[in-house]
Amino acid sequence: MDDYERPLFFHLMKYAAEADRDVVDMVSGNPDWEPPEALRTGLKTYADGTPDEFQYPPSDGLVELRAEIAQRHDVDVERVVVTNGAGEANYLAMATALEAFGGDKIAMATPVYPYYHKRTEMLDATATFVPSEPDGTLDSDAVREVVSEDTAAIVINSPNNPTGGVYGRETKRDLVAIAEECDALLVSDEVYDRFVYDEEAFETALGFDSANVAVTNAFSKSMAITGFRVGYGIYPDHLTDAIRTRHMLVNVAGSRPAQRAVLDALRETPESYYERNRQLLDERIEAFCAALDRAGAEYARPRGGFYVMARFDGHPGTLDNTERLIDEAGVAGMPGDAFGDSHAEWFRFAVVTPRAEEAAERLAAHFGR
Amino acid sequence: MDDYERPLFFHLMKYAAEADRDVVDMVSGNPDWEPPEALRTGLKTYADGTPDEFQYPPSDGLVELRAEIAQRHDVDVERVVVTNGAGEANYLAMATALEAFGGDKIAMATPVYPYYHKRTEMLDATATFVPSEPDGTLDSDAVREVVSEDTAAIVINSPNNPTGGVYGRETKRDLVAIAEECDALLVSDEVYDRFVYDEEAFETALGFDSANVAVTNAFSKSMAITGFRVGYGIYPDHLTDAIRTRHMLVNVAGSRPAQRAVLDALRETPESYYERNRQLLDERIEAFCAALDRAGAEYARPRGGFYVMARFDGHPGTLDNTERLIDEAGVAGMPGDAFGDSHAEWFRFAVVTPRAEEAAERLAAHFGR
Structure with missing residues (x-):
């Protein structure tokens, strides 16, 4: 988690927890894999x-x-x-x-x-x-x-x-x-x-x-x-x-x-530890982006890091729409305006969850045409 | 150790290590006892x-x-x-x-x-x-x-x-x-x-x-x-x-x-852990101050903390005299001017060493009249 976003984060986590359905958390940026032995x-x-x-x-x-x-x-x-x-x-x-x-x-x-x-x-x-x-x-x-x-x-x-x-x-x-x-x-x-x-x-x-x-x-x-x-x-x-x-x-x-x-x-720690986690993220991003294509989203495939930013026609990344996405698609992202006005229409999705692909399918089903 | 005093600390540690004799370290303020189990x-x-x-x-x-x-x-x-x-x-x-x-x-x-x-x-x-x-x-x-x-x-x-x-x-x-x-x-x-x-x-x-x-x-x-x-x-x-x-x-x-x-x-951790360490310090301070009396030093018996400040007639707490004390008495303290001009004539001795009493005897023998 990006700690500076904590109030927003807490709000969204609470909202997701209280939702009437299962929700995939793509808000927090905490690694979800094992530390080195x-x-x-x-x-x-x-x-x-x-x-x-x-x-x-x-x-x-x-x-x-x-x-x-x-x-x-x-x-x-x-x-x-x-x-x-x-x-x-x-x-x-x-x-x-x-x-x-x-x-x-x-x-x-x-x-x-x-x-x-x-x-x-x-x-x-x-x-x-x-x-x-x-x-x-x-x-x-x-x-x-x-x-x-x-x-x-x-x-x-x-x-x-x-x-x-x-x-x-x-x-x-x-x-x-x-x-x-x-x-x-x-x-x-x-x-x-x-x-x-x-x-x-x-x-x-x-x-x-x-x-x-x-x-x-x-x-x-x-x-x-x-x-x-x-x-x-x-x-x-x-x-x-x-x-x-x-x-x-x-x-x-x-x-x-x-x-x-x-x-x-x-x-x-052998180099293979880092390489395995890098590959894991790469595969998640690949699957997530493929589903974004099916959802008709605008996005740039990340060339590094933990996050994918995406924009959906008619569904700008406001807090209200972030909550709607939780309720209607079962996916929790971060509203883009947390990162300034320039990307207020976007969402940020963190792929540091084993359920990234599942979340992507949900988005594809929700927005897909 | 008070880390901000590190350059002075390192200098004195090096000086003590290179001395032609055994030296008791009363410079650093690091506890020397066991942490809680x-x-x-x-x-x-x-x-x-x-x-x-x-x-x-x-x-x-x-x-x-x-x-x-x-x-x-x-x-x-x-x-x-x-x-x-x-x-x-x-x-x-x-x-x-x-x-x-x-x-x-x-x-x-x-x-x-x-x-x-x-x-x-x-x-x-x-x-x-x-x-x-x-x-x-x-x-x-x-x-x-x-x-x-x-x-x-x-x-x-x-x-x-x-x-x-x-x-x-x-x-x-x-x-x-x-x-x-x-x-x-x-x-x-x-x-x-x-x-x-x-x-x-x-x-x-x-x-x-x-x-x-x-x-x-x-x-x-x-x-x-x-x-x-x-x-x-x-x-x-x-x-x-x-x-x-x-x-x-x-x-x-x-x-x-x-x-x-x-x-x-x-x-x-039981209260006895804290009490034992407090008593240990109290006893060290008692022994150290008794020896300071025999050394004819001026000091105020500490009512708390890890340190004793003392002044010896004709031997103000300069860096030179700190080094002389290492060479001649086998005790390393901190020069008082590290704490401002007001106590430039004094030394600070940290009692967080099991050898505090031994150091005190050395000071008594060195300065005693």
């Missing part, structure tokens, strides 16, 4: 440790965990700060960008992951919005139109929540150049990087050597542990002191049992 | 849970954990927000006070726990300092002298780090009144409340019904788990929405395995 074992091993292992980890994360992360991304370990999930990693990047770069504006794509613009408001900055392309990607010319010397950061998310769009090499290269031109920090949230269904499509922003790039990530989705809160940022050298200080003054340190379990899981 | 068990039980138990807890903490906390403090559960340690609980209180109350100043006692004034700087506010009394308590008239309508918060810590002072009922009552008079938030950090050696001395700020009082706490010290990062704030009703929003936008949620283990430990 080594994660469970790691937590148990940790639980038997000596008292000193229960005390503060280093503020920027367990040394071995930072080393594993640095090695996997081929970056200097000094750039790696372990955070309380990708959420904190993004917060640190955005707050520090506003101080280190000139400007009080933060650019982001619409439809927008609500945390990005709400966090911008909290930081007393102004969000500027770039409309995504119909396939969920970003046109760099459109980005150029909204940035200026007042822009302190450009926050992107690829694979994207909610669109499923994936930004390719060219887009990333352009975005890095734009960040450099307007003296801003490109904050590239890559938390869904293990869920790309078109290998050609994805490019990490770390591939570009730039003092204007920060990459954020977490183990929340890849290891199906959104509740552990282990994420990280890979920040440019000139920001790491300020990032570490802010992290320390806000959180002191992250939670050590979670970090230790993730470390064990990172070392011992 | 139910905490270890709770973590193992959690590790065997279903995938959904590995997903986001509620942003403000597990419902059952908040209920246990509310019940123990006899407050409305809606006032309780579970945080990433007392550090985040204090951060949330201070940041929100600056927005909700007028003013850009935050008052605090000296010697000062470094996080308080560094966090104030990060929040673009100004710290104003009230000198503590020789016994580590606070004179409310002295507080009145430094506060004004520009004061947004008054941050106190009782039992106190580093002085060991404990503020009694009268002081707390006065501080609540002062906060109300100058329209500020009294942030009462009570993280050492399980370590009071003079029962009459301590009074929780929750005893006063006021819209100007926030109490912060954590399980870090009481359960010997500084690395778990489970703390909480009990905030006044009119601030809880703003606090929850900030917590969500910074951290999304806390770490669930740690919260779950603490919940089990909270439910199942």
Whole structure:
């Protein structure tokens, strides 16, 4: 679940629970599969440790965990700060960008992951919005139109929540150049990087050597542990002191049992674990989209992530219509206007349920012509 | 360990490790005793849970954990927000006070726990300092002298780090009144409340019904788990929405395995566990202070907490003299100027080591006349 949507989420869950029929939950974005076995074992091993292992980890994360992360991304370990999930990693990047770069504006794509613009408001900055392309990607010319010397950061998310769009090499290269031109920090949230269904499509922003790039990530989705809160940022050298200080003054340190379990899981989990879950999501999306075709829906097949956005003729994605879909089709989605005005006519469906195909059939039967 | 002192801490640890002799570490403030057995068990039980138990807890903490906390403090559960340690609980209180109350100043006692004034700087506010009394308590008239309508918060810590002072009922009552008079938030950090050696001395700020009082706490010290990062704030009703929003936008949620283990430990740990550790510290402090007498040191016997501050004639608490004490006496303390200028001549010794008495004998032998 996207926690920031919790009031809406709770409302919809309650509504679905009280409905006179069986309802498939496609609202929450929580992984529904098993975490790595080594994660469970790691937590148990940790639980038997000596008292000193229960005390503060280093503020920027367990040394071995930072080393594993640095090695996997081929970056200097000094750039790696372990955070309380990708959420904190993004917060640190955005707050520090506003101080280190000139400007009080933060650019982001619409439809927008609500945390990005709400966090911008909290930081007393102004969000500027770039409309995504119909396939969920970003046109760099459109980005150029909204940035200026007042822009302190450009926050992107690829694979994207909610669109499923994936930004390719060219887009990333352009975005890095734009960040450099307007003296801003490109904050590239890559938390869904293990869920790309078109290998050609994805490019990490770390591939570009730039003092204007920060990459954020977490183990929340890849290891199906959104509740552990282990994420990280890979920040440019000139920001790491300020990032570490802010992290320390806000959180002191992250939670050590979670970090230790993730470390064990990172070392011992075979690639096949990630590949199996990626395939599972890919198959669900395939089935879901086939049914959307039969339902006559408009949608862009996601090239990454957990979500499918769809629009049905004459049935825009309002809260009322979300409730009607629960009552009449037995499928609970998220109204599109939770992600800003641009996609107010759409619904977001999370495919992190074993009943995704069943839900799709229901939609096809309900809307099918 | 106080993580914000980490560079100094590392320097002193390295220096002690490289010394030509055995050195007792009284620098770090990490509990050295066993965590509750139910905490270890709770973590193992959690590790065997279903995938959904590995997903986001509620942003403000597990419902059952908040209920246990509310019940123990006899407050409305809606006032309780579970945080990433007392550090985040204090951060949330201070940041929100600056927005909700007028003013850009935050008052605090000296010697000062470094996080308080560094966090104030990060929040673009100004710290104003009230000198503590020789016994580590606070004179409310002295507080009145430094506060004004520009004061947004008054941050106190009782039992106190580093002085060991404990503020009694009268002081707390006065501080609540002062906060109300100058329209500020009294942030009462009570993280050492399980370590009071003079029962009459301590009074929780929750005893006063006021819209100007926030109490912060954590399980870090009481359960010997500084690395778990489970703390909480009990905030006044009119601030809880703003606090929850900030917590969500910074951290999304806390770490669930740690919260779950603490919940089990909270439910199942007998009072004797806390009492045993309190007595252990009390005995160490007794022995340490007796040796300080023989060493001819000036000190105030702590009435709470983990620390003893002491001053030795002709040997002020500079970094140089801290190193000399390591070399010549085999005892590593913390230089007093880490806590501001007021106690630059003093040392802080943490009694969270089984070798506290041994260290005291060394100091007595070294300084004794």
